[in-house]
């Protein structure tokens with residue numbers, strides 16, 4: 001049977017394969033040589049550059065942009081990778097509108113920043129064939145890394161560079177963490193997460209074991225016994241629950257739905273509702289909503305219980321969602337589920353508290369995707385927690401000697417790819433100093 005946007009229920013194949021391929025094409029296609037030179041020429045090469053200060057991995061942005069401007073993009077790539085070994089992925093996924101490009105003086109003066117991320121991609125793409133780093137002499141020290149996401153991979157690569165042996169354990173069948181299972185498909189097309197992972201591992205000294213979950217047959221005690229140090233980069237594998245009256249067969253967690261969608265090579269087999277309602281106001285909600293629309297849902301509504309200013313998704317992301325045809329409903333809290341519908345209560349802020357106004361809206365909903373936050377799951381009980389995450393001080397030291405943590409699972413820092421990379425890298429430097437008896 002042929003499906004289209006009006007087919008009732010939750011169905012795959014609402015759009016043709018060609019239309020889906022077009023919808024999921026690169027959000028920001030790569031710059032060509034001429035475009036890169038023109039973009040690089042706009043940089044003022046500021047002293048004490050605000051873009052570098054705003055980058056969680058402190059990439060020397062003016063230096064790499066100058067290296068592009070002077071025709072040495074490979075040197076620019078080295079400048080980037082020295083600070084951020086996942087500089088290729090970060091160039092594609094960083095919310096630069098709240099990081100380096102927001103801080104750019106040309107953004108302040110003209111409302112148009114230097115295109116730092118696209119220049120970063122231009123440079124890093126030129127060094128993706130061969131791994132540019134080699135290992136130091138072997139130290140004989142062994143480190144276990146739990147999680148092959150951005151934090152774990154950045155930590156493993158830096159430790160391997162220093163000459164330590166690293167074994168990475170990941171619960172999933174593939175590495176990359178949310179780069180592989182979470183990031184919107186149109187931000188990192190062409191299987192870039194796996195290509196980057198393969199490239200990173202070419203340094204040697206890192207063995208990855210997939211399908212190994214800490215908490216199952218793999219215990220912290222066994223890792224402590226078998227390795228000099230353990231680094232935990234296990235992200236946030238749990239999700240918040242949302243208690244709603246009624247029942248609805250099409251309710252699913254947005255992170256799970258996105259993960260399944262990401263694993264489909266051409267996306268023509270991914271079922272999506274005719275009418276989709278996404279609950280939440282963060283990056284995950286935007287990604288679920290936009291990708292539902294790109295798969296051919298007739299209507300997609302994002303319902304967020306607070307107002308626009310309180311939304312975690314940036315203005316850029318909200319505009320992106322609107323440009324793809326997603327309707328964003330502010331001050332609308334989910335209340336009850338029914339057959340093919342959801343009831344939302346209108347809200348307002350009164351004396352600092354969120355209250356219901358008494359007005360309700362009912363929306364047709366074949367599919368309801370919940371994007372109401374992720375939580376730490378499976379962290380070893382002996383570790384102290386802080387705000388629901390593993391408590392760390394300085395560069396990732398946990399409450400237990402010999403165990404470091406970084407990325408989304410650890411306290412402090414925003415839940416972003418680039419922050420996870422910075423924390424994994426910094427923990428590796430601290431672990432190295434510890435292993436060599438310097439700290």
Ligand SMILES: Cc1cc2nc3c(=O)[nH]c(=O)nc-3n(C[C@H](O)[C@H](O)[C@H](O)COP(=O)(O)OP(=O)(O)OC[C@H]3O[C@@H](n4cnc5c(N)ncnc54)[C@H](O)[C@@H]3O)c2cc1C
Pocket residue numbers: 093094095146147148149150151152169170171172175176177178179182183184187212213214215233234235236237255258283284287377378406407408409414415416417418420
């Ligand atoms: C839908 C979505 C979209 C996002 N989009 C963006 C974006 O556009 N830009 C951006 O900067 N950030 C984005 N983020 C956030 C970003 O993906 C994360 O901040 C980043 O991936 C965190 O890296 P991490 O290494 O700490 O954790 P993760 O990427 O979550 O990796 C953790 C790894 O640990 C493994 N693991 C978990 N538990 C265990 C266990 N018990 N044993 C063994 N292995 C385990 C997991 O399988 C996973 O591979 C997004 C997040 C989501 C959910």
Ligand code: SF4
Pocket residue numbers: 051054055056057058059061084087090091094096099100101116117120418
């Ligand atoms: S890593 Fe991200 S924040 Fe840092 S300079 Fe590159 S694009 Fe900007």
